[in-house]
Amino acid sequence: MKSQVSNQLIRLERIAEEIRALHQTPLQAIAVELEQTLAPLLHPIDNVEISGPINRLADYLSELLAALPKTFGQRFGFDAALTAAVMDEWNPKLNLRRLALPVYDLHWGYRLLVMPPRNRESTRVIDVFHFRGGETLEEVELLDYPWLIHELGHHLMHVHAEDFPEVFRPELLAYLRDQRVLALADRARARAKADSALNQIEQFWIAGNDQRNWAHEIAFDILALWTCGPAFLNAFCATLEEGKPDPFIKRQDHPPYIVRAAALLYAGRQLGLRRYQNGLTLIHDKYLQVVEEAGQKNELLLFAPQELIRSCVDAAVLVAEKFQLKKWRQVDAEKFLLEPIFGVDLLNAAFEKRQASEASYPEWERAVVSQLAGYVTL
Ligand SMILES: [Zn+2]
Numbered sequence: 001m002k003s004q005v006s007n008q009l010i011r012l013e014r015i016a017e018e019i020r021a022l023h024q025t026p027l028q029a030i031a032v033e034l035e036q037t038l039a040p041l042l043h044p045i046d047n048v049e050i051s052g053p054i055n056r057l058a059d060y061l062s063e064l065l066a067a068l069p070k071t072f073g074q075r076f077g078f079d080a081a082l083t084a085a086v087m088d089e090w091n092p093k094l095n096l097r098r099l100a101l102p103v104y105d106l107h108w109g110y111r112l113l114v115m116p117p118r119n120r121e122s123t124r125v126i127d128v129f130h131f132r133g134g135e136t137l138e139e140v141e142l143l144d145y146p147w148l149i150h151e152l153g154h155h156l157m158h159v160h161a162e163d164f165p166e167v168f169r170p171e172l173l174a175y176l177r178d179q180r181v182l183a184l185a186d187r188a189r190a191r192a193k194a195d196s197a198l199n200q201i202e203q204f205w206i207a208g209n210d211q212r213n214w215a216h217e218i219a220f221d222i223l224a225l226w227t228c229g230p231a232f233l234n235a236f237c238a239t240l241e242e243g244k245p246d247p248f249i250k251r252q253d254h255p256p257y258i259v260r261a262a263a264l265l266y267a268g269r270q271l272g273l274r275r276y277q278n279g280l281t282l283i284h285d286k287y288l289q290v291v292e293e294a295g296q297k298n299e300l301l302l303f304a305p306q307e308l309i310r311s312c313v314d315a316a317v318l319v320a321e322k323f324q325l326k327k328w329r330q331v332d333a334e335k336f337l338l339e340p341i342f343g344v345d346l347l348n349a350a351f352e353k354r355q356a357s358e359a360s361y362p363e364w365e366r367a368v369v370s371q372l373a374g375y376v377t378l
Helices: 002-024 028-042 051-067 074-090 147-159 163-183 188-205 214-228 230-243 257-270 278-294 297-303 306-322 333-338 344-356 361-375
Strands: 100-105 109-114 125-132
Touching: 002 028, 002 051, 028 051, 051 109, 074 100, 074 125, 074 147, 074 344, 074 361, 109 147, 125 147, 147 214, 147 230, 147 344, 163 188, 163 214, 163 306, 188 214, 188 297, 188 306, 214 230, 214 257, 214 306, 214 344, 230 257, 230 278, 230 344, 257 278, 257 306, 278 297, 333 344, 333 361, 344 361
Parallel strands: 100 125
Antiparallel strands: 109 125
């Protein structure tokens, strides 16, 4: 018992040390809050069996600390300023701005961190955005940044959780109901098979609050397309071409890339972006050919039928319209270079510049990034 308590104390002191290190960083306010949570635990009362709850709290604090940024260099400042600007700009009336922290990773991503409750009424949450690449300013690749809008979609739909499911859920349920009625005519074995497929479809597509489903992921792609248009199509294609992910893998938290590509192509047609879709169309056709050759067409249609892809895209477009999210527009890259600002135009100007001149793009990017980084003070 004694040694268990002292081990626990050692662990808590290590956590305290990790928190102390945050005091010299932009996360100082977070450090103060975490210290308030930790302080009572550092002075345990002897002979009281509370190790279970304390361990759980220690686990939670460790996990929180692990998810926070560790370095606060120029790229951190650049990305934090950009994220804040885009949150403000997407639609200022939505009040999306809250503490957003960039961290560096192999892939783009988003994570919601819940801070320890300050009191019964208020719990602070922090958005952590995973930016692809390393932590130095030289690693900024603006052509990749339209993915940030996809990640912001995660944030938007945490703040406004019901709007998208409210539109899409009835469509999904109607589809499943119709299919279940059709399956009634099947013989018992075929019916059991159809039932289990429909249950699986429901699980993949039901837009639950944890956002671990196909419908939400497709919706975030569509929001990025809405705001970055061809710049997002370009970033999406580059991810497929460079990373060469298996386009057919079905996971609960992400639809297969072939399905995401189909959704984007349909959405692009709806949004008048058809002339920018050649690259993605080629990739999608190649995927379809593989499916055809492997004779898996039925499976693909089974889990991702056209009707569902379309109603999911339509629901996402409705949400973008309802929230009046900033829509893609062409930006003059040369004018932008004269007076660069943080915001969506940065992502779209980079794309335009690259389209206009591959040779002079790197210099343009360097000039814009270093000028903007110069505005940031941490
Ligand atoms: Zn996502």
